[in-house]
Amino acid sequence: MRAPIAVALDAPDAETAARWARAVTPHVSVVKVGLELFCRTGPSIVDSVRGGSGAELFLDLKLHDIPNTVGGAVRSVARLKPRYLTVHASGGADMVRAAVDAGEGITIAAVTVLTSMSDQVLDSVGLQGPPIDAVRRLAALAVGAGAGALVCSPQEVAAVRSEVGDGVVLITPGVRPAGSDAQDQARVATPEQALADGADLLVIGRPITGAADPGAAAARIAAALPQR
Ligand code: C5P
Numbered sequence: 401m402r403a404p405i406a407v408a409l410d411a412p413d414a415e416t417a418a419r420w421a422r423a424v425t426p427h428v429s430v431v432k433v434g435l436e437l438f439c440r441t442g443p444s445i446v447d448s449v450r451g452g453s454g455a456e457l458f459l460d461l462k463l464h465d466i467p468n469t470v471g472g473a474v475r476s477v478a479r480l481k482p483r484y485l486t487v488h489a490s491g492g493a494d495m496v497r498a499a500v501d502a503g504e505g506i507t508i509a510a511v512t513v514l515t516s517m518s519d520q521v522l523d524s525v526g527l528q529g530p531p532i533d534a535v536r537r538l539a540a541l542a543v544g545a546g547a548g549a550l551v552c553s554p555q556e557v558a559a560v561r562s563e564v565g566d567g568v569v570l571i572t573p574g575v576r577p578a579g580s581d582a583q584d585q586a587r588v589a590t591p592e593q594a595l596a597d598g599a600d601l602l603v604i605g606r607p608i609t610g611a612a613d614p615g616a617a618a619a620r621i622a623a624a625l626p627q628r
Contacts, residue, residue, distance in 0.1 A: 403622030404595070406430035406458045406484075406571070407614075408605030409449055414441045418448040423615035424608060425453035427622040430483065432458040432603060446480045456483035458571075458603075462511055464488035467498035474502035484509045484549060484571070489538035493545040500546035509549035509571055510542030512560075515587060532556060536563045543568055554589030554597065561598035573603035577621055580607045591625055 405428040411417035414437075421431050431449050438445060438461060450457055459482035463470045470487060477485065487499045489510040499508045512535045513522065519531060527534045539550050539560050549569035552560045557570050576588040583606055591602050604621065611617035 402427060402429040402455075403618075403625045404429055404601050405591075405618070405622060405625070406432040406601055406603045407608050407618065408432045408434065408460075408573070408603055409437060410434055410605050410609065411437060414445055414448055417441075417445060418451070420609050420614050421449040421451065421453065421455070423613075424618040425451075425455040427615070427618040428455065430456045430458050430601065432460050432605075434460040435462065443477070443480055446482075458482065458484040458509075460486050462486045462488055463499065464491045465495070467491075467495045470495050471498035471502040474499045474506070474508075478503060478506060482506055484569075486511055486551060487547075489542040489547070489550075493541055496542050496545035496547050500548075507548040507569060508546070509551055509569070510538070510547040511551045512538040512542070512556075515553045515574060515585075532559055535560065539563050549601075551603075553587050554594040554599065555587045557594060557599050558597045569600045570598055571601045571603060572599040573605075575602045575604050575607075577607055577624075591621060595625065 407424045407428050409417040409420055409431055463473050484507050486509045489512050513531055535556050543564045551571045553574050554572045557572055572594045574585045574588045575591050575594050576582055578590050582588045594602055608614050608617045
């Protein structure tokens, strides 16, 4: 049994990512490879971080292009057998559907509104109104197009759950154990709070990978959570 945590392996190189993965996978269910590491190392990173651990892979590529191209990209990474693969919901229903259709066995996770976008930034790209309205609208659009998961901030997770109901996996970054540094995350919640509000999978990076002993940090956070 492992905790419902995806450790963000935002490492400067493949060796560091593999070392972190070896340390944390006894305690957590998922490892997350993001755009920076994937672009630097290429697909070979997947084998080195997953190894024989049995952990699932979260490929956080946040795809956003015309439906045909996104479908092709999903087919290209399907051989890596990610459990989760991210796309931007704002690419539209046809784009999300193309990803879902191309990704047999992959749970397509739609990003609604990036948590880095302030009200002013949203306004400047033409998304007027409170961010939560756009989050709800894009969540419903993505689920309607077949997305099996959504990425949202801990502050949005309860509203998103009420919008899409049960059966959709809600993934939340911005998770910080009580007393730890928020770093550049503006809206944070503790792991326990995020799960209580309806999250299914917690993305945690630096509180684990920045610790002197990442394995011990993962074990400590995991021990406080229900195992799945
Ligand atoms: O180190 P930290 O716990 O802040 O890492 C969070 C991870 O989640 C990073 O890989 C970051 O890119 C990702 N993420 C995020 N906010 C989003 C979407 C993804 O922090 N809205």
